[in-house]
Amino acid sequence: MLKKRFVTLLTTAALVTGLAVAFGPTVSSASTATTASTSCETATDWQAGTWYPAGSIVRYNGSYYRAEHENPGYDPVISHWFWHPHNCGGGGNSGGGGENPNPSGFIVSEAQFNQMFPNRNSFYTYSGLVAALGSYPGFTTTGSTEVQRREAAAFLANVSHETGGLVHIVEQNTANYPHYCDWSQPYGCPAGQDAYYGKGPIQLSWNFNYKAAGDALGIDLLNNPRLVETDAAISWRTALWFWNTQSGAGHMSGHQAIVSGAGFGESIRSINGSIECNGGNPGQVQSRISTFQRFTEILGTTPGGNLSC
Incomplete structure (x- = not known):
C-alpha cells in the first residue's frame, strides 16, 4: 500500500526438479524422444511429457521452437530458458536468440x-x-x-x-x-x-x-x-x-x-x-x-x- 507521501527479479540453470513444479509436465519413460527432429522439415508437433534433447525442433501452435536445453516436455511458450523461437525461413516465428515471440x-x-x-x-x-x-x-x-x-x-x-x-x-x-x-x-x-x-x-x-x-x-x-x-x-x-x-x-x-x-x-x-x-x-x-x-x-x-x- 502506498502510504508514504511521495510523488515522485533460482538461477538460470535452475534445478529441473524445481522447474517441474512450476511448469507441470513430468517425463514419461514411455515417451522419450531420442530421435527428435533437429530440422524444420522433419519437425513434429510438441507433446507434453516427451523428453526433448537439446537441439530438438518442434511445432507449437503454428510456430517453431528449438530446445536450447534438454527438458521433459516443458511448454515452449512458458519455458523460455529451455526453448527459443526458431526461424524456419518463414515457416514459423522469426527471431531466435531469446527474442520475444509473443504476439502482443x-x-x-x-x-x-x-x-x-x-x-x-x-x-x-x-x-x-x-x-x-x-x-x-x-x-x-x-x-x-x-x-x-x-x-x-x-x-x-x-x-x-x-x-x-x-x-x-x-x-x-x-x-x-x-x-x-x-x-x-x-x-x-x-x-x-x-x-x-x-x-x-x-x-x-x-x-x-x-x-x-x-x-x-x-x-x-x-x-x-x-x-x-x-x-x-x-x-x-x-x-x-x-x-x-x-x-x-x-x-x-x-x-x-x-x-x-x-x-x-x-x-x-x-x-x-x-x-x-x-x-x-x-x-x-x-x-x-x-x-x-x-x-x-x-x-x-x-x-x-x-x-x-
Whole structure:
C-alpha cells in the first residue's frame, strides 16, 4: 500500500526438479524422444511429457521452437530458458536468440500471466496491461533479455503482493479512505476527502499521486480517481507510471532498481519504504521476494542480487 507521501527479479540453470513444479509436465519413460527432429522439415508437433534433447525442433501452435536445453516436455511458450523461437525461413516465428515471440509484443505471454495469477479478478485483464505498455516503452525493453524478463517479474511480483494476486481492485481497509487527502495541496481534494484510497495494481493512493499520475498520463485523475478502479488500461497505466518514474519512499524507481542492477530490494523500498524495509516488516519483504523468485522461474530468467531491503 502506498502510504508514504511521495510523488515522485533460482538461477538460470535452475534445478529441473524445481522447474517441474512450476511448469507441470513430468517425463514419461514411455515417451522419450531420442530421435527428435533437429530440422524444420522433419519437425513434429510438441507433446507434453516427451523428453526433448537439446537441439530438438518442434511445432507449437503454428510456430517453431528449438530446445536450447534438454527438458521433459516443458511448454515452449512458458519455458523460455529451455526453448527459443526458431526461424524456419518463414515457416514459423522469426527471431531466435531469446527474442520475444509473443504476439502482443510484451515479454510476458498471456499463458505466463495466467500462470502467475490463476485466481485474478477479471478486471485485471492481460489486454489491459498490454494496452498500457505504450505509455512507458522502456519498460521490459531495456537491457538484456535476462534483465527485461527480470523487470517484468519484479513489477508483477510487487503488483501481486499489493493486490493479493491481482484479486483486490481497491484497498480493503475502508477506515483508511479519509486519510489520503492532503488539504495542504493547492488543488485540494475535489473528488472528496475519501476518494483517494488505494486503487489498481500498485494501489495508488493520496490526492497528490492522483494529480501527478493524471498529469503525466493526460487523464484527469484528480477529479476522476474512480477511473483507476473502473478502466483496466488506465489502472495498469497508473501502476506503470509509478514503477517507471517514481522513487516513492526510496531512492530510485522500480524500473531503475532492476535495469541498473541495484536489485529487487530497492523496488520494494520505493513502494513501501521503512514500513517494510530496514526491519520494518521482514515477513512482508520475504513474501515479495518469494513471489519474485517464482515469477523469474516462470519467465526463465534469474533474480539477480540484492533481493531484500
